[in-house]
Amino acid sequence: ExxxxxxxxxxxxxxxxxxxxxxxxxxxxxxxxxxxxxxxxxxxxxxxxxxxxxxxxxxxxGTERRYDRLPLLGATLFGHPGSERRLSWRFCGAPLGQAIVVGKDLALAAVLWVHEGLLRGIMLEGGSDGQAAALRAAVLSRPKANPYALRGMSLLGNVQAALTLVGVSGASEPPPKSLPELPVRPPASTGLLEGAPQLDSADGGGQGQG
Structure with a gap:
């Protein structure tokens, strides 16, 4: 015991x-x-x-309380001298079942392990220092995880949506380095796209990473 x-x-x-x-x-x-x-x-x-x-x-x-630890690993000692980007990773849980990779940008990517419909492990590349506690809480609760939905998030590269789907709170993607400015309306001199739906700047945000 x-x-x-x-x-x-x-x-x-x-x-x-x-x-x-x-x-x-x-x-x-x-x-x-x-x-x-x-x-x-x-x-x-x-x-x-x-x-x-x-x-x-x-x-x-003088108690006999059971020691049941959740495996937790991590490292922040990656990167290149002179680079502003700091690479880090955190792993929590157990690598059991299907491994689903979401995201291709080293600034934020994740691997989620799903076994018998439950989340069993998460590896997070990048993200904030405060996300370790969120990963531990999510894996401990063993939430239901739909591998098909997670694979959909993988195809879209939407790390934030995948983490939210398995109950990891406080996880937000870093803003893109740059986004092209979308015109609110087409230039008047061209006469193109007359009557077409106007693009709102909020719709042009990059939800995915890759």
Missing amino acids: TLCAANDGLRSVFAVGAAAAFPSAAAADGRDEGAGETVIRCASDDHAKRSAAHVAQQLLR
Whole structure:
């Protein structure tokens, strides 16, 4: 029931740190009936900190609360010297099921894993620092995810719509670098497009990325 216990005689022996294996319901694929979780090893500083904090609480409070961590990885140490673009990625959950890639721009792209109609994992390239909490909350809730709808968002390159579809709040796409100015009405000298519907500037916004 605790983080790491070989048998009843080792209930007070724990394993903590980035390399320690742990049970995770989030990583279970459902093939083992009744198991509900699987033991995984996912080395990261997030796991190192959370496992140590969990064991400290167990020892101080004398409880046996289960440690069920959601795998969370990320890196922000990418980019080129002198470039204004900072590349970063975050992964949360488990890579189970269909992998659906949305977006082609490194400024914002996502991979969503759908298993048996539920969201099981998300990898986000780019985006804001505050989106890590939103990814964790979305994967923990295991929302229903329609792979056909997500593939539609993939064809459109609409990362924002795909993230919203699976319940990731606070995710917004960066504005395009530049957009051509669309005329409100055709030039009077040409006489073209007379009577045609006028383009509104709001309709010309770039929802997709690629």
